[in-house]
Each structure stands twice: as structure tokens, then as C-alpha cells.
Amino acid sequence: MIFTPFIRFVAHRFVQSKQQDAYIAFVSKSSTFGVGLGCAALILLLSVMNGFERELRENLLNVVPHAELFSASADGLQPSLGFIQAMQDDPKIQYVFALNKASGLLQKGKQIKSVELLGIERDYFQEKFSSHFDYGVLETEPMGIVLGADIMQTLSLKVGDSVQVLLPKVTEDLSFQTSVATWLTVVGEVSIGGELDSFIGITSTATLTKMLSLDNHVTHIEMHMFDPFDAFEVVRQYGFNFDQAVYMSDWTRTHGHLYQDIKLVRAVIYIVLILVISVASFNIVSSLVMSVKEKSREIAILKTMGTSDSQIQKIFIAKGLYSGLFGATIGSIVGCLLAAYLSEVIAVLEMVLGFQLLDAGVYFTSSIPSQLSLSDVLLTYSIAIIISVLATLYPATKAANVLPSAHLH
Structure with missing residues (x-):
């Protein structure tokens, strides 16, 4: 003692x-x-x-992609069913989605704002945005778009307004052609928090596919991990084995700071x-x-x-x-x-x-x-x-x- x-x-x-x-x-x-x-x-x-x-x-991190592969060319990706199935069977990966994303500009009058467009299906919505807005608004209005709260405020938009979306068109020699302009109707507002609200725009997969003229191809393969810290290793494991040229990214690069x-x-x-x-x-x-x-x-x-x-x-x-x-x-x-x-x-x-x-x-x-x-x-x-x-x-x-x-x- x-x-x-x-x-x-x-x-x-x-x-x-x-x-x-x-x-x-x-x-x-x-x-x-x-x-x-x-x-x-x-x-x-x-x-x-x-x-x-x-x-x-x-x-x-429930909204931001843990890891993703995205196309190095304007033609998009066409992953095989076996490749997607292998990712879905990986014990480190919770779920996998093939979807379209695009960077562009929103224009209302003389005001212009950058936007990151997501083209999503209902299953993607259920995993990511079910607590943020109602997916039914995108099903009701085929040419509808849901915008981040900061974008709505910056452009003085409200639900029901029309906004022009400009998507750049890049050729094989990396020269730019005339932007693709599409008018979309604002059908909702999403507030996630942080910098996401200042650039996110969500529309249906069919709408964005049509705007990008991709047919059956996609621009991104997104992975969500059980442990986010596995993302760096896993995305490179599948990226190096993909049969097309792809870029690889994970959340530590985009939001790791x-x-x-x-x-x-x-x-x-x-x-x-x-x-x-x-x-x-x-x-x-x-x-x-x-x-x-x-x-x-x-x-x-x-x-x-x-x-x-x-x-x-x-x-x-x-x-x-x-x-x-x-x-x-x-x-x-x-x-x-x-x-x-x-x-x-x-x-x-x-x-x-x-x-x-x-x-x-x-x-x-x-x-x-x-x-x-x-x-x-x-x-x-x-x-x-x-x-x-x-x-x-x-x-x-x-x-x-x-x-x-x-x-x-």
C-alpha cells in the first residue's frame, strides 16, 4: 500500500x-x-x-464520394457487368453507382455561377439525399433541377424559375466548341452544408445523359466505403485494372484538408x-x-x-x-x-x-x-x-x- x-x-x-x-x-x-x-x-x-x-x-462524407473513377475522354465509360459485380462483392465497398456528372455554368440574366451537375436515379437518391429533398420533384418535371442553397441565393432563384445551363464541349484535340445550352426548371433546393451548397446541382440521369449525348455510357463510377480511409487504396486497385483510361480520385484529395x-x-x-x-x-x-x-x-x-x-x-x-x-x-x-x-x-x-x-x-x-x-x-x-x-x-x-x-x- x-x-x-x-x-x-x-x-x-x-x-x-x-x-x-x-x-x-x-x-x-x-x-x-x-x-x-x-x-x-x-x-x-x-x-x-x-x-x-x-x-x-x-x-x-455521406454525400461526398469516398472514391470515384471518371472518364479521361468525352466518350464516357462503359464498365462491364463483371467489373461492377467485382466491386459490389468487395467487402470494403458498401455500394457502387455508375452515373453522370458534369461541370458547367448556370446563367440567369447577366448573372453566371459555376455548377457541378449530378444525374441520379432513385436508388442513388435513397443512399445520398433522402433526408435533403423529395426525388418526386425530378420525376414530375423531366427537365427539372435541384440547386444548392447558396446557388439559389446568389442567382436570386426560387422554385419554378427557369435557368440556362451551359456545358462545355471538348473535342479530341482538346479544343473547345460552342457550349451546349439547355433550359432547366428549378424544382427544389438542397442544403447540405459547407462549400457543397455553393456548386451542387442535381437532375435526373436521363436529363443529364441527353445533355451530354452519352447514350449508354457514363462519366463516373462512384464507390462508398464502409471505412472511408480505405478509399485511397481501393480506388487505385480498381483504377489500374480498368480497361479504359480513367482518372482516379478519393475524398482525401477533395476534402481531406x-x-x-x-x-x-x-x-x-x-x-x-x-x-x-x-x-x-x-x-x-x-x-x-x-x-x-x-x-x-x-x-x-x-x-x-x-x-x-x-x-x-x-x-x-x-x-x-x-x-x-x-x-x-x-x-x-x-x-x-x-x-x-x-x-x-x-x-x-x-x-x-x-x-x-x-x-x-x-x-x-x-x-x-x-x-x-x-x-x-x-x-x-x-x-x-x-x-x-x-x-x-x-x-x-x-x-x-x-x-x-x-x-x-
Whole structure:
């Protein structure tokens, strides 16, 4: 047993001593507050990073292609049934779609806006956009288009308006011909979040196939993985074995910067807040060093009564550990409560301040998400306790070196 009842009793008496110097008491309490504040902030911010990562996976990556093969020529792709079947049977791939995509321009009057067109079927809609709009609007209007919320706002469009779509036509020698212009009717609006709303346009497969004059060919083969991080490897596995020239792409190339930003911020948070806890722990060193000087007479009396140097060390380690334990425990509880109710707290702040903290047009979520992780809580608590224990070693050694003869007269 590291701390015997005798050691805990003496350490507790030193902590609760009414004769303790007021300045030493203040330094001790400030160290406890600093450790608690560091723990609460670290748990809260790590939960926010977990929340952003969850939103990235469940929101953005549910719509953005995990991986795709797309045609290197204007003639499109004509994958064999065996090739598609092999992809569908791959245990890493959740589902596969062959579809048409095209980059173009939207024009309304003198206003022009770039757009990425998707030509989709109902099964693709069910997997990707079922919670965003009703596919029936595209079935009702064959020449209909559903546009991102930012496009609608930029071009001052509303449902029922007509908009001209211009698609570039590229020849074999890479020279441009006159753009293909088609009038489409706006039948709906989609709001996904982030930059997607500023360029996405959705129409039916038949409409986009007709606009591209592809007949039975497609422009893209899109794959959705069970684990998004398999995308880089899988898309190259099938891309190199495809019997046509294709380009290969995955989400880490198009949106990987978001994930890297989350990882970078998480690492910075770890470093900064562990330093905050470490700085707070220096106050434990200061308070214990001053406490050793103040309690030198009591230490001398304990030694004359037979208390060993190792027991004196453990008494002061336990005394410093009380501050670390109390601060880490209170801070962890506060951090968990803030992380669990962060959305409610943010909602109250937004209502009081009168503005939205996150703009859905810039980020892929309109609110600050939070996902509390037990492993983060345990890691934070453990780090705080370890740093607190390390902070007590020097003062405890000084206490053990106190000479009774120098303090008993």
C-alpha cells in the first residue's frame, strides 16, 4: 500500500491546518483551480473535435464520394457487368453507382455561377439525399433541377424559375466548341452544408445523359466505403485494372484538408492544455516548498518520533496529490457536463448575443458539435494526476532532508 492510514492522516492534517500561511493557502488553491480548468478545457475541446469528426463522417462524407473513377475522354465509360459485380462483392465497398456528372455554368440574366451537375436515379437518391429533398420533384418535371442553397441565393432563384445551363464541349484535340445550352426548371433546393451548397446541382440521369449525348455510357463510377480511409487504396486497385483510361480520385484529395485540420487542432489542443496543466502544477511545487519550510518544526517532531524519510516523502506527495486529485476530479466533471450540454449552452449564447457562431455556408455544420469520449476523459484525468505527482517529488525530497537538530531548540 503506497499511502498507509498514518500517511493519509498526517497529510490531511497538513492540508486542513488552520495555522497555514494565507499566501501558501492561496497558491495551493490557485494550483487546484489551474489543474481543474485545464482538465475541463481539454475534455471540452477534445469533445468538440470528436463532434466535428463525427459530422465529417456522417454528414459531409455521406454525400461526398469516398472514391470515384471518371472518364479521361468525352466518350464516357462503359464498365462491364463483371467489373461492377467485382466491386459490389468487395467487402470494403458498401455500394457502387455508375452515373453522370458534369461541370458547367448556370446563367440567369447577366448573372453566371459555376455548377457541378449530378444525374441520379432513385436508388442513388435513397443512399445520398433522402433526408435533403423529395426525388418526386425530378420525376414530375423531366427537365427539372435541384440547386444548392447558396446557388439559389446568389442567382436570386426560387422554385419554378427557369435557368440556362451551359456545358462545355471538348473535342479530341482538346479544343473547345460552342457550349451546349439547355433550359432547366428549378424544382427544389438542397442544403447540405459547407462549400457543397455553393456548386451542387442535381437532375435526373436521363436529363443529364441527353445533355451530354452519352447514350449508354457514363462519366463516373462512384464507390462508398464502409471505412472511408480505405478509399485511397481501393480506388487505385480498381483504377489500374480498368480497361479504359480513367482518372482516379478519393475524398482525401477533395476534402481531406478538413480531416487534417481537425487532427492538427486536436494535437495543438493536447499540447497547449497539457502545458496549462503543467504550469498549474508548478504552483503545487511552490506551495509545497513553502509548506515544507513552514512545517519544518512538525517534520522534525515526526522524525524524532520515528517517522522515516520515505514516510515524510509520501506525506508531502499525498499532500500535493490532494490538490491534483481535487482539481482533476472537479475539472473533469465540469468538462463532461459542458461537453454533454454544449449545444444547449451554445444555443443560449447565440440567442443572447444575437448571431450564429458557425455559418453553414462556410462549414459543413451549422452548430458546434460535441461527442464526449470516455477515453479522452480518462486520458485527461490520468495526465493531470501524473503531472501532479511529478510536481510533488522535489518538495517531498526537501521535506525528507529536514534535520531535526536544526529545528528543535
